[in-house]
Amino acid sequence: MKGKMDRRSHKQSVKVPERVQFRKENALLILALAACFLSAYYPHFRNPFPIHVDEWQHLAQIISTSEGRPNFNPYIGEHHLDFEIVFHAFWALPALVLGRERFILFSSFIPAxxxxxxxxxxxxxxxxxxxxxxEAIMSVFAFATVKSGLNILGMSYFVPLSASIPFIFIFLVYFSRGVSENNSRNLLISILIFVMLFLIYPPSATILIPTILAYPLFFGSFLKRRAYQMAGFGIFMIMLAAASNLMKIGGRSAFSILINNLVFRFGWGGYELKYSIPLLFTIPGTVLALFGAYFAAGDRKKLIFLISSISAVSIAFIFNKFNISLLAPYQRVSYYALIFMAPL
Structure with a gap:
C-alpha cells in the first residue's frame, strides 16, 4: 500500500512541473502573438483608415473585383494585367459581404x-x-520587432506583401523537408505553395529562387537521386525562355518583359532610399542573428533560413553598391532580409 502511494505521489510530482512548463510556454506564445498584433496595428491606434497609398490602390481593385470588374483599377480608369489576382479575388468576397465602407474600416485590422x-x-x-x-517562440518575438515602413512596406499595411508572408514560411518548411528527406510529396506541396505565392505577390516567390537553387547543393543524396529530373527541368526552362523570346506581347518579347520584371534599377520606386540592414533590424537583433547564423551554418535545421537571409542581404548589398536589384524591388528585398533573419 505504501509503495502504491509513493508511486502516485511521484507521478504527481512529475506531472505538475510539466503542466506548469506547458502553461508557461503557451503564455509566452500568446504574448509573442499579441506582440505581432500590436506591432502591426500600431499605426492605426489614432487612424482607423488605411494609411499607405498602396493600400487604397488594392482596396479599390478588391472592391472592383467584388463588383464584377476584375483587373480594373478605378484610379486610372482602365483594365490591366493583375499580377496579384489571388489577393484581390480572395478579399473580394468579404468586401461584397461587408460593403465598401465597412470593409475599408475592417481592412485596418487585417494586417494585424x-x-x-x-x-x-x-x-x-x-x-x-x-x-x-x-527557440520557436523567441523567433516569433523577433518577427514582432521587424519594422514596417512606408517605403519598404511590411506587416502594418494591407497589401499583397503582408498576405504572402505566411506562405513564405510554409514553403520553406515543405521545400526543406522535401529536399533533406528526398520526399516527393513535400516537394509537390512546395511547388503548389510557390505557385500560390506567385499569384498573391510575385516578388515573394521570385525572392526564393536563390534558396531553391542553393539549398539542394548541401544534400548530395538528393542531387544524385534527382539528377535526371533536375536536368530535364533545366532543359525545359531553357526551351521556355527561348520560346518566350519569340512570343510578342504588346510589340515586345515575353522574355524581355520577364527580365524587366526581375531586374529593378534605381528609380523604380517613387522614393528611393538606401538602407542599412543591421540598423533596420536593430543592432542587438543583428548581433543575435549573427550568433544564430554562426550556429545555423552547422545545423541543417536552420540552414534554409540562413541561405534565404544571405541571398536577400546580398541582393540588398548589390543594390546599395550598383543601384540594381535582382528578382524583387530593393525595398521589398530589404523587408525580406529582415523576416528571414528573425528565425536565426
Missing part, C-alpha cells in the same frame, strides 16, 4: 490578423523542422 497568422506560421515552421519550443 495576418501578422498573428505569420507568427503562428513561423512557430509552426520552426517546430516542424525540429527546433525547441523556446
Amino acid at each position: 490578423i495576418l501578422a498573428v497568422i505569420s507568427g503562428l506560421c513561423i512557430y509552426w515552421a520552426l517546430r516542424r523542422i525540429g527546433l525547441t519550443n523556446s
